Amino acid sequence: MSTTVPSTGAAGDHRAISAAALIAIYMQAVNISIPNAALPHIQATLSMANDEVGWVFSSYIAASAVTMSITQWLAGRYGRKAVYQAALAIFTFGLVLDTLATTSIQFVLARILQGAASGPLAPLSLAILLEVTPARHARMSLASTVCSLLGISTGPAIGGWLSEYYGWASIFYVSLPMTAFIFMTMASLLSEKRAERSQPFDFFGLTTFSVGMIGLQMLLDRGERLEWFASTEIWAEAVASVLGFYLFSVHVLTTREHFLRTALFRDRNLVLSTVISFALGFVLLPTLALTSPMLEELLNYPVDTTGYMTIPRGVALVGALVLTSLVPGQVDYRPFLMGGMALVVYANWLMLGYSPAMDWRPVVEAGMLQGAGLGMLLPALARAAFGTLDPKLRPEGGALINLSRLYGSTIGIAVVQLFFYANTQAVHVALAKHLTPFRVAAHGAGPIGKPSLAALNGMVTHQAATVAVIDQFEILMFAMLVVIPLVFFLRKPRPAG
Incomplete structure (x- = not known):
């Protein structure tokens, strides 16, 4: 059960909301790859080592994956519109921090914030699209996928051109007009929607799984630089990864409800498709x-x-x-x-x-x-x-x-x-x-x-x-x-x- 503030239902409003949602999906995706071709300029400005380049992408994606997992719970607890606008505001703040970074660590931290804010944008945008176009679900699902892939595919071309002629900071400024349009459109036209009763969420399962993945990610990213297990940091990351995956596995096997329900893994096609x-x-x-x-x-x-x-x-x-x-x-x-x-x-x-x-x-x-x-x-x-x-x-x-x-x-x-x-x-x-x-x-x-x-x-x-x-x-x-x-x-x- 949910409560929804009545909306005008005008076709023009629905078209504007659909356009804003598709732009949000594109913007979230294009920011994954837009630094790709601009990396030489970013490296030169921030004195970024070659083995740190991967962090530009993996930090954004990993943070996005974590927040994407709790999007449904957040929207039910605090309201879809509130979460959406908060994500846009934090995303914009992350864009600004990207341009203000003076070291590689500052830049990566800004990308983590930006990625965390981007996580709810794609699933909430798709849910909004399907709601305002109930008769065209297949077409809207395809349109959202196309926008996402266009974002990833066109990001390097946009980033390369902008960084070559306007400086690498411009690759993040280009998203600011999009965030402004999306924010104003949703603020004025989108109705609020939240669950009447907050559903429980398996934070322990998500936390242990995330610790396992992030520990593995850090181990792979930092291992070569720190000479692998000659470093205390690598040992800590390895222990965190093993412990996280172990606790998650025990949690899945011993509890009936968790953020990835056991019933999912009984479907052979889904399991193989996941691999x-x-x-x-x-x-x-x-x-x-x-x-x-x-x-x-x-x-x-x-x-x-x-x-x-x-x-x-x-x-x-x-x-x-x-x-x-x-x-x-x-x-x-x-x-x-x-x-x-x-x-x-x-x-x-x-x-x-x-x-x-x-x-x-x-x-x-x-x-x-x-x-x-x-x-x-x-x-x-x-x-x-x-x-x-x-x-x-x-x-x-x-x-x-x-x-x-x-x-x-x-x-x-x-x-x-x-x-x-x-x-x-x-x-x-x-x-x-x-x-x-x-x-x-x-x-x-x-x-x-x-x-x-x-x-x-x-x-x-x-x-x-x-x-x-x-x-x-x-x-x-x-x-x-x-x-x-x-x-x-x-x-x-x-x-x-």
Whole structure:
């Protein structure tokens, strides 16, 4: 039961609310990836080390995942409109703090605040869309997904162009007019809605699960810098992660009600789709996190050009998503899952052929193929997950799928960053072990000085970094390859009606 303040119900009001909700979904998503192409400028200004770059993305996503989990409880307890406007206000404050940061730690903390505020925006916006357009649920759900993917896909292009011509702070200022429009529209037109009786929420389960995930995230992010278990901090993070997951597992097995109900895990399709969704997230954002630095630092492309080169991937992703969504429900979704996975694997296999001598074409071609594969996967995966699930469990099932994709992205970014720097060092040692003044002089026209030797070492470092980046695309390829067999264990969806 809920209480709702009466609204005018005018069609114009509903259109304005729908537009504001879709813009909010786009804004929440675009702020995940908008720093991507602008990273060189951000690093230079904030003296951010290379191994801290992943925090720009993972801090935002991890904070968003935590608050997204409690959105339904917050809206029921304090009111949908109140939570929505509070999230917008905090999000705006986080945007301002991003621009005022003078150190990498300040910037990451601002991103955590911004991400935490963004968590409720997408699920509440979707709920509002479905409420004001009751006759067009399928169309509105598709529109919200398209807006989210457009945000992630266009973020690097927008961020690269703005940072190149107006400074990196402008990539956050661009969201301020959107937050103002959304806030004023919802304040004037959206009716309040809250539950008459506050439902209990499993804070212990969410806390222990979050501690386990955040501890694992920090361990992967900080381990290489702190020499792993030679550091007290790494030990603390490892203990926190193990303890968090242990307490969560015991809690799930010994209590009847928790924030992820046991009934969800009795549906085979949902469980398998959750695993596939994790792999999808593992590929979706880490590819962007690898491609832009490769183009900018190794191939010397300007940041705006780097951003533009991500656009074909986004266009292919959204186009394939829309076309696959139009396939009638009677058609078996499993061939689309297999086709999408095959395209992603093939695209990542093409990325293994990248080299310093290539032009822009291989990057665009591989990106388009990967985007098309991911676009096929998303709607087919939704049909797989919810086709056999009890309709009463679908809201929680959707939350589980979203969490798995978000945490897949954060873990994926951490893993590729970790292996990138470890592989760079290993390849550098292998290539440079014979690079000594005496050995180089023996093969040259005469003695070689320290400046020339340093230049040679720079060339070796460049080659090592290139090899390391390509190796990470191989990791992403295998992440998708290993989940392909799961498709054969999916059941066909129940017939409609």
